[in-house]
Amino acid sequence: MALGVSGSNGGIGEVYRRVVVADVDAGIRKYEHLLDGIPRDQETARVLYETALSGLRDLREKIVSEQRGD
Numbered sequence: 241m242a243l244g245v246s247g248s249n250g251g252i253g254e255v256y257r258r259v260v261v262a263d264v265d266a267g268i269r270k271y272e273h274l275l276d277g278i279p280r281d282q283e284t285a286r287v288l289y290e291t292a293l294s295g296l297r298d299l300r301e302k303i304v305s306e307q308r309g310d
Contacts, residue, residue: 260303264299264303267296271296274289
């Protein structure tokens with residue numbers, strides 16, 4: 241049994257990365273939705289959410305890039 245588990249570590253890592261990407265995507269959608277609801281005149285709040293979105297998008301790209309082997 242231990243041999244089967246250790247032999248599948250690559251698959252576990254792949255599944256884990258897909259789950260993480262899905263979680264990051266959900267966070268991106270959430271912050272996009274929240275940003276849409278912030279009035280244009282509330283610049284400080286908009287910058288905060290835009291910064292969070294930028295970080296999440298960068299994180300997603302890094303994870304996907306590592307999956308591809310870039």
